[in-house]
Amino acid sequence: MMGLRTRCGWTKYMADPLRRIPVSQPYISSADKAAVLECLDNTYLSGDSPIVGEFETNFAQAIGAEYGIAVANGSVALDLVMHALDLSKGDEVIVPSFTIASCLFSILRTGATPVFVDSDLGTWNMSIDTVRSKISSKTKAIMVVHIYGLPVDLDPIIELCNERNIFLIEDAAEAHGVRYKGALCGSFGFASTFSFYANKAITTGEGGMVLTSDEQFRDKIKFFRNLAFAPPPGKRFIHEDLGWNYRLGSMQAALGNSQIVRMGEIVDNKRALGMKYHAALSGHPLLEMQLTETSYSQNMYWVVGVLLEDSINSDVLASLLKSRGVDTRPFFFPLHHQPVLEKYGYGKQTALPVAERLGKQGIYLPSYIGISDEDIEYVIEQLLISIDELK
Numbered sequence: 001m002m003g004l005r006t007r008c009g010w011t012k013y014m015a016d017p018l019r020r021i022p023v024s025q026p027y028i029s030s031a032d033k034a035a036v037l038e039c040l041d042n043t044y045l046s047g048d049s050p051i052v053g054e055f056e057t058n059f060a061q062a063i064g065a066e067y068g069i070a071v072a073n074g075s076v077a078l079d080l081v082m083h084a085l086d087l088s089k090g091d092e093v094i095v096p097s098f099t100i101a102s103c104l105f106s107i108l109r110t111g112a113t114p115v116f117v118d119s120d121l122g123t124w125n126m127s128i129d130t131v132r133s134k135i136s137s138k139t140k141a142i143m144v145v146h147i148y149g150l151p152v153d154l155d156p157i158i159e160l161c162n163e164r165n166i167f168l169i170e171d172a173a174e175a176h177g178v179r180y181k182g183a184l185c186g187s188f189g190f191a192s193t194f195s196f197y198a199n200k201a202i203t204t205g206e207g208g209m210v211l212t213s214d215e216q217f218r219d220k221i222k223f224f225r226n227l228a229f230a231p232p233p234g235k236r237f238i239h240e241d242l243g244w245n246y247r248l249g250s251m252q253a254a255l256g257n258s259q260i261v262r263m264g265e266i267v268d269n270k271r272a273l274g275m276k277y278h279a280a281l282s283g284h285p286l287l288e289m290q291l292t293e294t295s296y297s298q299n300m301y302w303v304v305g306v307l308l309e310d311s312i313n314s315d316v317l318a319s320l321l322k323s324r325g326v327d328t329r330p331f332f333f334p335l336h337h338q339p340v341l342e343k344y345g346y347g348k349q350t351a352l353p354v355a356e357r358l359g360k361q362g363i364y365l366p367s368y369i370g371i372s373d374e375d376i377e378y379v380i381e382q383l384l385i386s387i388d389e390l391k
Contacts (some may be wrong), residue, residue, distance in 0.1 A: 009359075012379045019325030021379060023301075024199035027369040032258045033281050039254035047226075047247025055253035056209070058260050059194075063172075064187035065211035067218040070248040070256075071225055074173045074195025074208035078106035080246065081169055081191045081210055084220040085141060087112040092138040096126035097334040097355040099145040103171060104335045108344050112140065116336040118352040121289050124305070127354070133162065141167040145188065146175035148364070149270065149300035150290055151185050157362045158188065167175050168194070173208075174302045176201035177267040186187050186211055191221075196252070201257045201266050201302060204252035266369065267300050273367045274301025274377070280380045286312060303364040305331060306383070307357070312390050314361050320386045333364030 038330045045049045052070050060068035071077050087093065095103050095118040118128040124147045131142065142161060144152045161168040170189030172178075178185045184193040187389040193216075194200075196207035208223050219231070228243025229236055259266070275292065282289050286309040290298050308314050318328045334356055336349035366379055 010039065013381055014229060015324040015382060015385070015388045016324055016325055019378070021326050021366045021371070021375050022368070023327040023329050023364065023366050025200045025368040025370065026203050026205075028255075029258070029262075032255055035258035036251050037256045039251050041172060044250040044254070045323060047249055048090065048129060049250040049253075050255070051250040052248055052253040055256045057247075057262075058257055059209055060211055063192075063211060063288060064259050064376065065186045065192070066213035067215065069210040069212075069218060069221045069225060070253060071208045071246045072248060073206050073208060074171075074193055074197065074201075074247045075102035075345065076244070077106070077193035077195070077208040078102050078171065079109060080221050080224055080244075082106040082110050082112070082141075082194060083224060084191075085110075085169075086166055087140055090138060091140040092136060093141045093143055094131055095143040095335065096145050096147075097336045097352050098124065098126075098147065098332055099171070099335065100173075100332055100342075101335065101338060103143055104144060104338060104340075107143075107152050108340070113138070114335070115139070116334075116349060116352060116355075119147075119354045119358060121354050123150055123152075123290075123294065124148060124290050124358060125150065128156045131157060132160065132178050135164060135166075139166055141169050143169045143171060145171040145173075146178065146185050148174055148276070148305055149178060149302035150294070151175055151178055151180045151297045152295070153296055154180050154188050154298075154307075159224050167191075173197075175199065175261060175300065177263040178300045178303075179297060185357050189216065199303075201270060201300070202263060204248070204256040204259075207248050207252045212387060240282060267378050270367070270368050271298065272284065273369075273371065274299060276305045276373075276376055277301075277365065277367065281383075284384070284387075285309070286391060290294065301367060303329075304367040305362055305364040307331075308361045308387075309362070309391075310357075310361065312361070312387060317386055318363055319389060320390070321382055324382045324386070326382050328363045328365060331358050331364065334359040 056068035089111040091112040094115045098119045120127045168189045170192035172186035173195035176187040176385045191212040194202040194209040225246045228241040288307040
């Protein structure tokens with residue numbers, strides 16, 4: 001194809017509004033399909049079947065935890081963990097402002113106080129220095145969230161938690177199969193949570209998991225997950241507490257079991273996609289990218305994000321890319337600016353400039369397993385052309 005002359009130089013692909021490159025798309029193998037069909041053939045449907053128990057055991061062993069409790073999604077995994085910690089009014093939970101709203105909701109529902117911390121501009125993860133400055137006598141838990149496939153530097157936070165007798169809760173929904181100093185994310189917290197939503201590295205469509213190595217805490221999570229039924233030998237329909245039906249179905253568990261065995265392959269493929277984008281975009285004067293690696297880990301690139309220079313309107317850029325067939329998503333809107341806080345009696349929060357900039361100027365690009373090299377090239381070219389037009 002003859003190149004098209006632009007202010008960026010020569011481009012290989014003309015903009016094509018009929019083309020559609022989704023920002024994410026699950027990869028389902030023939031083995032995945034066979035596992036779900038076998039589940040159906042065995043008439044395993046409910047959350048009580050042995051398939052779910054196998055998924056819990058397999059995933060916990062794969063990550064390096066003693067116990068797994070499968071649940072309906074990653075958000076309720078956080079809800080159950082926060083509830084089972086017996087938090088109450090006056091307790092404080094430190095949480096990064098730059099993360100999904102589920103983290104905030106799970107804290108607010110307990111009556112505890114969310115204490116927001118800023119992010120590091122290179123990793124986009126919670127700032128360790130900010131965490132240290134926010135710890136008080138009321139701090140009961142620190143919620144660590146590994147952002148976009150790059151882990152938080154855990155050792156300093158583990159040290160703080162051990163010194164102060166604080167619970168470390170690890171949200172590893174965006175870090176399946178990612179290692180911190182050799183051990184897998186999700187194996188460090190008193191409890192950790194995972195999401196298996198359709199855009200996650202390992203997916204069951206919907207679904208989530210709580211991991212812990214504390215037997216008593218495991219039993220509490222299982223109790224609340226299943227309508228607070230009394231454990232044997234108690235009578236089944238006698239309830240002494242409030243519970244939820246947060247169980248995971250068997251077909252979802254079967255799909256998860258199939259995907260776990262190729263977790264390493266998935267991580268390698270995702271990183272390779274991210275590095276292709278990084279090679280083409282890093283060093284551009286109008287955008288920044290998350291670090292490819294640190295002294296303690298490599299970026300798995302659950303998603304490939306770009307942080308735009310302030311002169312570029314991220315919403316306008318996203319609309320322009322969409323008109324050219326490229327789907328994108330905005331970064332997380334900072335938690336400390338969420339309007340729901342007013343409903344819970346929280347006033348204006350302290351400024352967190354990095355989280356605010358990330359929320360305002362960040363978008364992420366198509367980076368799913370199965371995307372073609374040609375489509376990646378098209379995304380890169382349309383991004384650069386669009387930025388050039390808007391600057």
